[in-house]
Amino acid sequence: MDIKHVEGRNAGKLMLYAISTCPWCRKTKALLNELGVEYSYIDVDLVPEEEEDKITREVERWNDRLSFPTLVIDDEEVIIGFQEERIRQVLKGKKQ
Amino acid sequence: MTEISREKIQEYYHKLLTEAEKAGYHLNPDLDLTLELVKSLLANEERYGYQSCPCRWASGLREEDLDIICPCDYRDADLAEYGRCYCALYVSANATKENLSRPIPERRPSKEERKKKTEKEISHPSSLSLPVWRCQVCGYLCARKEPPDVCPICKASKDRFERFF
Numbered sequence: 302m303d304i305k306h307v308e309g310r311n312a313g314k315l316m317l318y319a320i321s322t323c324p325w326c327r328k329t330k331a332l333l334n335e336l337g338v339e340y341s342y343i344d345v346d347l348v349p350e351e352e353e354d355k356i357t358r359e360v361e362r363w364n365d366r367l368s369f370p371t372l373v374i375d376d377e378e379v380i381i382g383f384q385e386e387r388i389r390q391v392l393k394g395k396k397q
Numbered sequence: 398m399t400e401i402s403r404e405k406i407q408e409y410y411h412k413l414l415t416e417a418e419k420a421g422y423h424l425n426p427d428l429d430l431t432l433e434l435v436k437s438l439l440a441n442e443e444r445y446g447y448q449s450c451p452c453r454w455a456s457g458l459r460e461e462d463l464d465i466i467c468p469c470d471y472r473d474a475d476l477a478e479y480g481r482c483y484c485a486l487y488v489s490a491n492a493t494k495e496n497l498s499r500p501i502p503e504r505r506p507s508k509e510e511r512k513k514k515t516e517k518e519i520s521h522p523s524s525l526s527l528p529v530w531r532c533q534v535c536g537y538l539c540a541r542k543e544p545p546d547v548c549p550i551c552k553a554s555k556d557r558f559e560r561f562f
Contacts, residue, residue, distance in 0.1 A: 322437035323452040323484070324430055325500065346454055367454065368503040382500025 302352055304343045307334065312395035315340035318360050318371040321347055325383040329370040332385060336392055345369070401439045410435045417487065420535075420551060422468075425481070425488050427497065434486045438467055452484040453505065463533075463556055464505065470533045470557075471504040531561035 307330075315333065319326035321344040333340050345356050357367065363379040364371045372380040372388065374395075380387055410432060414424050425431045437451030449455035450465040464470040472482040480489045480496035483504065488497060506514070530544040531537070535551035544558035 320452060320454060322440055324433040324437070325452060325484075327433075365507070366503040366505075367507070369452065369454065384500060385498075 302343065302356065303348060304341050306341050307339065309333075309337045309339040312336075312338040312392045313375040315392075316373045317342035318356075318364075318369055318373075319344050320369045323369055326370040328383045328385075329372065329388070332383075332388055336389070338392055338395075401436055401443075405439060406432055406436045409439060416552065422476075423488050423490055423492075425485050425497065427485075431486060434484055438486075450484055451486075453503075460556075464511070466554075466557070468534050468551065468553070469505075473535065475501060475504060525562055528560055529562035530558045533557050533559050 315338060317326075317329060317333070317340055319330065319342055326344075330342060343356065345353075345360065348356050360367055360371055363373050364381050366381075368381060370381075370383060374380070374391060378391065380391065410424075413435065417424050425434075434451050438448040441447070441449045441451065441455065445455055445457055445459075445462075447459050447462065448467045449462050450467055450469050453465050455462050455465065459466075467484075468487065469483065472487055475482045476487060476489045479501040480492035481487065481501065483501060485497060505511075525540065527540040527542065529538055529540045532544075532548040532551060532553055534553040534557055535548060537548055537550040538561060539545065544555050546555050547553070548557065
């Protein structure tokens, strides 16, 4: 699967599920870049057809509405939609 | 994403803006965001053949995505409840900064729920002389043999109509 990795400071395991055409997903990526944290992301609309089911199930585990952006933090917390303040706050509390 | 020229984006933005204002709708005054959304609509038209919502995961099959072709079936309800549509291309006249900066929940039913709805729609016992068709985008109703090719109110295509009675 085409998971992209962005280097940065370790603020826990961050996985972002996004749509390539969605400005709110782009804002989320820009915010993570601004915060300088290490994260992975995947633009689900760009995955090959044969992988769609797999990625659908993966996102649905965290967000049954299958909406984007879905940001999963440390495999336990999930932030749905571009919630700038909440993302800033949650990541501030994470290890440096 | 496919590259789309600035001119094409500007031209389509002005077309959408004119149509929206004429019909009592408003595009998001955040021009940077709105132009990004317009660009994405054009990109989706190129890759899928229809202008699927930029912020939703399209299937690539028009009949499965009819409800999320912009303007989507959920726009009016979201405008009424949240002052903006899901992607925030459309906003209500009295939308506040607060409305526009916070995400809203996804109103589109899950794939299973959508499938159930389609199955339910099949039978229509009716004593009317003509069927009544409802535009699922704007709510326009008309009694005629078939829905119009294009909704006279919101310009949605024929396949966006459902049989209402």
